[in-house]
Amino acid sequence: MTRARRLLAIAAGAAVVAALVFVPLSLGRYGLYILSLWSVMSIAAIGLNLTLGYAGQVSLAQGAFVGIGAYAAAIMTVDGLPLSLAVATAVALCFVVGWLLGYPALRVQHHYLAFVTLAFSTLAFLVFRNEEWLTNGVYGISGVPRPKVFGLSTTQPLPFYYLCLFTLGVVTLAFWRLVRSPWGRAFMALRENPMRALSLGVDTRRYTLMAFAIGSALGGLAGALYAPLAEFVDPTSFTLSLSLNLLMMVIVGGSGYFFGPYLGAMTAVLLPEWLRFAQGYYLIVYAVVVMALLTYSPTGILGILDRYLRDRSAKAASALRAAAGAGLPDETAS
Amino acid sequence: MSSLFDLVISGLATGAIYALVAIGFTLLWQTSQTINFAQGEFVMLPAFLMLAVVRAGAPFWLAIIVGALLSIAILGIAFKKLLVDPMLRHGVLPLAIATMALSVAMKESVKQFFSAEAQPFPSIAPSGSVSILGSPVSLQSLGVFAFGLAAVIGLNLFLERTSSGRQMQAAAQNPTVARIVGVPVERMIMLTFVINAALVALASLLVTPIYLAKFSSGETLGQAAFIAAIVGGFNQVRGAIIGGLAIGVLDNLAAAYVSTQYRAAVPLALLIVIILFRPEGLVGRSEERTV
C-alpha cells in the first residue's frame, strides 16, 4: 500500500471510531440498544470468523457458546458476583468446552465437525431448558444486573454501550495481533491447504483445535455481555437459529476477511430494521436480499469490494504494462 | 410388552416420514454436493400449492397433479437454475447459507400469502386402521411406509441398473472424467433435482394429512431428516431410510423409557457417536480423500 493510501485508511478508520463514540450521544434508547447488540454480535462473529474464515472449520455451535457465556454471567451476577469474574469464567469455560468438543470431532473431516457442533447446539439448548435447578429452565433468569465499571454504573444505555464498544475494541486489537502473528499465519495455512501445511510440519490438528477453542471462547465473551445487555436470559434465545444466524453473518460479511464479521453483524442486526417499511413481508425481502447477495458474491460483501479493487488494480497494472510496452520499441531492437 | 411393540410400530411410521424427506436430501448431496437446509420447507410447500389450486376451484385430483408439476418446476428446475448453478463452484458453504435464507423466504411467503393458521389436508390413503399383531396402525402411516420403501428400492434400481442412473452416479463421483467419457453431466444433475422435487411433492401429499399444513411444519421435519441422513450414511440413499426409521423408533423409545424432557437428545447423542466412530454412517461407504 502506498503511503497516501495508508494515511487515507487510517483517517477513515479514525472517522469510523469517532462516529461510533460520538454519534450515539444523540441517540435514543433503542438506537443505543441496537448498537450495543451489534457490538456484542460482532464479537461472537469474530470468533466464528476465526474458526471458519481463517481455520476453515464449520462450527454450528457458536450460538450455544454465546448461551453458555450468557448463562454463566447471569447466574453469577444475579448471585452478586462481579461481571468481570463472570466474563473470565465464561471465556475460560467456553475455551475448555470448545477444546473438549473439538478434540474427538477433528479426527474426522471438516464437514463432520459441522454435524457434531449441530448436535451440541441442540443438546446445549436442552440443558438450558431442562436443568431448572441451575438455569431456572424455560422461565429464564430475569433481572440480570448491569455491572459497575470503576465505580460507574452502567444501568443507563449510554454507559453500557461504551462498555460494549470498549470490549469490541479490545477484541479487535487482540484479533489483529493474533492474525499478524505466526499463529495467525498457521491458521491461514490450514485453511488454504491443510495437506501442504502438514507436510511443512505444522501440527494441523493442534492449530485447528486452538482456532476452534479461541473462537468458542469469544462466543462466550459475547454471551457474557449479552446477559446484562438484555437483562434477561432464556433458553429460546440460544437455539440452533442463533448459530445459523452467526454463520450467516460471517458468510454474508465475507468469510476470512478481517472486517467481515462487523459488516455481517450489521446486516443481521440492522437490515431487518431497514426493511420495516415492507411490513409483514420484511423477512421475505431480507431472505431474498441475502440469497441474491450470495448468488452474486459467495465471498460476501467484502468479497464484492475485494473483487472490485482487484479488478481495478489489475486494470491499472495492465494499463501500465501496455504503456511500458508501447513506449520502448527502439530499445528492444538492438 | 405390547406397549413396546406399539411404540416401535408408530416409531417406524414416523421414521418413514423422516426417511422420505432424508432421501431427497441425500440424493442432492450425493450428486451435486448441495446441502439443502430448506428440504423441510420443500416438503411443506407442495401441500400449500395443492391447497391453493383447490381454493381456486379445482377438484382435488387435479390439484394434486398441478401441485406436483408446479413443485417440479419451482423446487427442481428453478431452484437449480437460479440458486444452485451460480453458487456451486464456490464451495458448499455459501450455497448452504443460501438455502437457509431460502427456507425463511418460503416459510414467510406461505405465512403471508396463504395463512398463518394450520390447515387440514385431505388424505389420499383411506382413513381407518389395520391391526398388526394387536397394535392398530393407521392406513396413512402404512401408506407412508410403503411409499418410502418403494421410493428407495426404485431409486436404487434406477441408479444401479439403468444407464441414466449409472450416468448420474458417474457425474456425481467424478464430473470431469464423466464429461470426457461423454456423460451429459449438467443434464444428469438437473435430473437429480427434478427427482428430488418429485419425491418431496409425493412426500408432502402423504405426510401433510398427518402433520397438517402449516407454514412452520418444515422446521422439525427438516432437522429430523438432516439428522437421519447423517446417521444413516450421507452418501448412500438407502442410508436415509435406515437413518429415518432408526430416529423415529429411538425418539419414541427414549420418550417412553428415558425421559420425555430429553427425548430429542437421544438421536443427537447417537449422531455424535456415529460421527466419531463410524463417520460414514450406518450403511454409508467411506469417503475417500483426494490428496
Add this chain to the structure above:
Amino acid sequence: MKYVLTAGLALLAAAYAGRAFAQDIELVDVAELSGGGATVGTNFKNGVDLAVEEINAAGGVLGHKIVVAHFDTQSNPGVARAQVQKALDSNPYVLLGPGYSGSVKVTAPLAAEAGVTQIMGGEAAELTRMGDKFLFRTSFGQQSSMPKVAKYMAEDMKAKTVAVVWVNNDFGKGGRDTIEKEFDKLGVKVVADISTEAGQADFAADVAKVKASEADAAFVYLNEEESARILKEFKRQAATIPLMGETTLVGQKVIELAGDAANGARAHVGLTTDAPVESIRAFRERFVKKYNYVPDHNGIKGYLAIYMIKAATEKMGKLDPKGVADALHGLTIKAADQPGILMDVTFDENGDIDRQGFLVEVENGRQIIKQILPKLH
C-alpha cells in the same frame, strides 16, 4: 478502508431511523408475527386491527382516531425487548402485547419504568405478581384458570389420580406448575408428568405413558396443532381416559383438525368464539368477514385490548397516557355499555381479570357449554 467508512456511516444512519408520529391516539403492538408464535401474534394483530377499524369508523375515541403500528418480536424475548424499546422511544399512548409470557417478562420492566400502560396476552401466573402497576391481562391468568380446572377434575370428574401432559415452553410449564400445586391442595395425586415438545407430531410414547399410569383423568395442556394430534393418538390407541384441558384443547381449530377424535374432550375456556353470547357471535361474524377464518382466543384478546383502552379513556374524559393504568385498576366494563368488550369484566389492582368462564365439552364436533362459571363479583 473506504468501505469500512461507508459501512460505519450506514450503520449510524440506520440507528437514527425514527419517525414522527401524528396527533392521533398512537398505539404500538409488539407481537409474535414470525417464528414459533406467529399464529398467536398474527391473531392478536388481526383482532387489534379489527377493533381499531370499527372504532375509527364510529368516530374514534373522544373524537380522536386510533393509529396502530405493529412490530415483530420474532417470538424471541431479546428481539421483543428491542422492539418495545423502540416503541417506548416514540411515546405511545398504550403498549400492546406481547403474547408470549417470556417476552412479557422481559419487556414489562421497561414499560413500567417509562410509565406506559401495557395490555398483553400472556397467561403465566407470575406476570401479575411482579408488582407491576402498568401491566394488564386480556385473559385469565393461569392462577385464575387452573384452580377452576383442578376443582372440576376433583369434584365433577371425581378424579383421585391424574396424568398431566404439557408442552415444554413457558406457557405449558407455567400451567403445569400451577395446576400441580392446585392438585396438591385438593389431595389429588399426579401419577404421570409428561412433557412434550412444541411442533411434536408423534405422541405414541406420551399416550402410552398416560395409559400405563392408569390415572382417573388426564390434564392436557398443549398448543393447538399438538392438541389435535394427541387427541387423534388417544383415539388410535383406544384410550378411554377422560381428558380435560384449558382453552387450547377444545379450540375451534383443534376440533377441525382432530375430527371426531375431539369428541368427549372437556376444558375450562375463558374466551371462545363458540360462547353462547350474542356480542361474541357478532364479533366472530365480523372477523370472519374481514379475514376469512375463525379467530382463536388470541384474536379475541387483541380485540378486547383496544376496547379496554377506549373504556379507560372515556372514563377519564380526556387523553391522558399517564392515567390509563389508574383508570383501569378497579374498573368494571359492562358489555351492555361497551359491546366491544364482549363480556362484563372487572380489573383488579394487579391487572388481573374477573370475568365469566365456561366449562365446555366437545360433542359431535361442536363445543357445548356444560357450565357457565360466573364472574366472582
